[in-house]
Amino acid sequence: xxxxxxxxxxxxxxxxxxxxxxxxxxxxxxxxxxxxxxxxxxxxxxxxxxxxxxxxxxxxxxxxxxxxxxxxxxxxxxxxxxxxxxxxxxxxx
Amino acid sequence: xxxxxxxxxxxxxxxxxxxxxxxxxxxxxxxxxxxxxxxxxxxxxxxxxxxxxxxxxxxxxxxxxxxxxxxxxxxxxxxxxxxxxxxxxxxxxxxxxxxxxxxxxxxxxxxxxxxxxxxxxxxxxxxxxxxxxxxxxxxxxxxxxx
Amino acid sequence: xxxxxxxxxxxxxxxxxxxxxxxxxxxxxxxxxxxxxxxxxxxxxxxxxxxxxxxxxxxxxxxxxxxxxxxxxxxxxxxxxxxxxxxxxxxxxxxxxxxxxxxxxxxxxxxxxxxxxxxxxxx
Numbered sequence: 301x302x303x304x305x306x307x308x309x310x311x312x313x314x315x316x317x318x319x320x321x322x323x324x325x326x327x328x329x330x331x332x333x334x335x336x337x338x339x340x341x342x343x344x345x346x347x348x349x350x351x352x353x354x355x356x357x358x359x360x361x362x363x364x365x366x367x368x369x370x371x372x373x374x375x376x377x378x379x380x381x382x383x384x385x386x387x388x389x390x391x392x393x
Numbered sequence: 394x395x396x397x398x399x400x401x402x403x404x405x406x407x408x409x410x411x412x413x414x415x416x417x418x419x420x421x422x423x424x425x426x427x428x429x430x431x432x433x434x435x436x437x438x439x440x441x442x443x444x445x446x447x448x449x450x451x452x453x454x455x456x457x458x459x460x461x462x463x464x465x466x467x468x469x470x471x472x473x474x475x476x477x478x479x480x481x482x483x484x485x486x487x488x489x490x491x492x493x494x495x496x497x498x499x500x501x502x503x504x505x506x507x508x509x510x511x512x513x514x515x516x517x518x519x520x521x522x523x524x525x526x527x528x529x530x531x532x533x534x535x536x537x538x539x
Numbered sequence: 540x541x542x543x544x545x546x547x548x549x550x551x552x553x554x555x556x557x558x559x560x561x562x563x564x565x566x567x568x569x570x571x572x573x574x575x576x577x578x579x580x581x582x583x584x585x586x587x588x589x590x591x592x593x594x595x596x597x598x599x600x601x602x603x604x605x606x607x608x609x610x611x612x613x614x615x616x617x618x619x620x621x622x623x624x625x626x627x628x629x630x631x632x633x634x635x636x637x638x639x640x641x642x643x644x645x646x647x648x649x650x651x652x653x654x655x656x657x658x659x660x661x662x
Contacts, residue, residue: 304430306564306567306568307527307564307597310560310563310564313560313563314556314560317556317559317560318546318553318556320545321549321552321553322542322545322549323545324523324549324552326545326548326549327548327549327550327551327592327595327651328596328597329594329596330596330597330598332593332612334593334594334613334616335579335594338615339466339613339614341634342614342615343602343604343614345431345499346604347604348497348595349488349489349579350503350506351422351488351490351494351495351497351503351504351506352422352485352497352502352503352506352578353422353423353497353603353604353605354421354422354425354602354603355457355602355603355604355614356424356425356602356609356614356617356618356621357421357422357427357506358503358506359511359548359614359615359618360424360427360506360618360621361427361428361506361510362505362506363620364618364635365475365486365505365509365597366485366486367622368432368509368513368622369471369475369486371471371515371622371625371626372467372468372475372513373442373468374625374626374629375464375516375517375520375625375629376464376468376520377629378466378520378524378628378630378632378633379461379520379523379524379527380465380631381636382436382524382528382632382633383527384641385528385633385636385637385642386516386527386528386530386531386636386639386640388526389440423603424603425551425601425603429621429624429625497604525630527636528632528635528639531639531643
């Protein structure tokens with residue numbers, strides 16, 4: 301019983317996910333709902349507004365630079381958390 | 394334990410790995426890559442150096458204080474660049490009215506993006522090296538000694 | 540059957556679901572703590588693959604605006620996943636620090652033995 305129960309639960313979850321994948325729009329479709337929105341504005345205006353020809357760098361470092369600042373903070377907090385967890389009660393010289 | 398093959402191959406390969414990492418960093422706005430990928434490659438090369446040449450020989454050049462300094466300096470430069478936009482009367486972290494944009498396609502273009510890419514490279518490589526050193530030392534034991 | 544043809548068209552999404560279920564099964568079944576952490580990493584990678592594969596367009600090139608290229612791939616999902624990758628790295632680093640602490644306290648990396656030791660102490 302202990303070895304069969306995870307396999308049964310995962311088979312149910314896996315079947316649900318596979319049925320969802322079968323209902324998604326086809327891979328590579330040009331008219332998919334994921335391509336509406338800001339993609340056209342970014343591809344059209346990024347060379348003129350930012351001066352960078354790499355569109356992804358222009359998105360994460362100019363249009364959404366504040367989100368990348370939050371991500372740099374997450375890296376900083378990770379080092380802080382590892383340092384706090386491993387060096388408990390120690391006095392650094 | 395000195396393994397001759399490891400030392401010789403590392404001495405030959407490490408400059409090329411770091412040169413490749415610097416190429417990814419400096420061309421962050423021209424080709425795929427950017428701050429995080431370049432910082433990860435340089436951090437991995439520093440970990441390779443620490444693993445091969447036994448920890449004691451490395452300690453005086455790449456100790457804990459140096460990696461923490463690079464990581465904190467990267468974060469500080471990012472925030473300072475943001476405040477430059479505020480100082481000139483625009484929003485926080487603006488690029489267009491404050492920094493020189495240049496011609497798209499050349500190396501010295503896109504104002505704020507190049508400076509932030511270099512700062513993120515320093516930050517990510519310092520983070521990876523610092524995490525490696527802290528996990529290797531293992532922290533303190535129950536009496537509070539390292 | 541028609542559902543098999545639709546699944547063959549979406550083969551990248553199906554691969555992502557298979558990777559996710561493999562990672563989930565390893566995390567539930569195996570007892571070693573390091574194996575559970577690696578399975579968590581595999582689940583993260585499956586989600587990243589799913590998200591980036593949504594942005595593909597037929598006949599599109601990489602979104603670098605060189606002269607002479609007209610049709611591009613959607614750059615927005617790739618830009619969102621960069622943040623996710625960094626968060627996955629930070630989470631793995633902190634979980635490994637906790638595993639180091641657990642090993643120093645209990646002396647073993649086996650989750651069943653750790654539960655047995657804790658059960659005997661509190662009885």
